[in-house]
Amino acid sequence: MCNCAKIHFYDVDFKLYGMKVVPSCKNCGDPLSEDQASKFTKDLMKYWGFEEEK
Numbered sequence: 001m002c003n004c005a006k007i008h009f010y011d012v013d014f015k016l017y018g019m020k021v022v023p024s025c026k027n028c029g030d031p032l033s034e035d036q037a038s039k040f041t042k043d044l045m046k047y048w049g050f051e052e053e054k
């Protein structure tokens, strides 16, 4: 699991396993922790234009 202190959205590699997106760190190649993953998955949804409407 990734232990990098700081990761930016553009350091994250989103790998697709079937229907599941698994965010991985480009620096170390390891999957992100659950906390990091949930954060970056939200960012990815925004990036793809699936931002939640308020």
Ligand SMILES: [Zn+2]
Pocket: 002, 003, 004, 025, 026, 027, 028, 029, 030
């Ligand atoms: Zn890392």
